[in-house]
Amino acid sequence: MPDWWDGRDLRSMLPKVFFVHFCNTSFVIEAENLLIGFLVGFMSQTDENVGYIHFVGVHPKFRKEGIGRKLYNQFIEQCKLNKRTIIKSCTSPINKLSISFHQRMGFTIEAGDDEIDGIPVTLNYLGDNNPKVIFRLDI
Ligand SMILES: CC(C)(COP(=O)(O)OP(=O)(O)OC[C@H]1O[C@@H](n2cnc3c(N)ncnc32)[C@H](O)[C@@H]1OP(=O)(O)O)[C@@H](O)C(=O)NCCC(=O)NCCS
The missing domain is CATH 3.40.630.30 (Gcn5-related N-acetyltransferase (GNAT))
Structure with a gap:
């Protein structure tokens, strides 16, 4: 990995x-x-x-x-x-590649509780101090 x-x-x-x-x-x-x-x-x-x-x-x-x-x-x-009917996924805000990939795949970014580099993030999604960008795709 x-x-x-x-x-x-x-x-x-x-x-x-x-x-x-x-x-x-x-x-x-x-x-x-x-x-x-x-x-x-x-x-x-x-x-x-x-x-x-x-x-x-x-x-x-x-x-x-x-x-x-x-x-x-x-x-x-x-x-x-x-x-x-819904697919969810998440990634770290530093993983710009993953954010671009998900957007190209049609995912939207869920509103979070903060922003990092202008991107909505959920601060404690996978534990303390582990902010994540949450993706959603309706199928
Ligand atoms: C993210 C990842 C899985 C994409 O895999 P991939 O096989 O290269 O993606 P695909 O070739 O199927 O591309 C699908 C779409 O995403 C877009 N895309 C892929 N990599 C991209 C990049 N670096 N920047 C912008 N768009 C990108 C492609 O252009 C394509 O869109 P299109 O069909 O509309 O042109 C791969 O880059 C990877 O393994 N990255 C490292 C691990 C990681 O970050 N995983 C995700 C988080 S768990």
């Missing part, structure tokens, strides 16, 4: 339990046995309208080739099968 996330080590955010219990809503794309993209998502247990994308990553050498879009489309199909 540090290689794919500009040196940020986010491995603790993806404990193996995700790969045990969210297999139906998580996807990988491989090319010749090389992992070139993955998405980890799940259906919200709390809000029966919502599917949530927890992580998406594409190998740096394979970016801007439509792999991220393909992973998102796959998840959207799974959400429709589960009668979900």
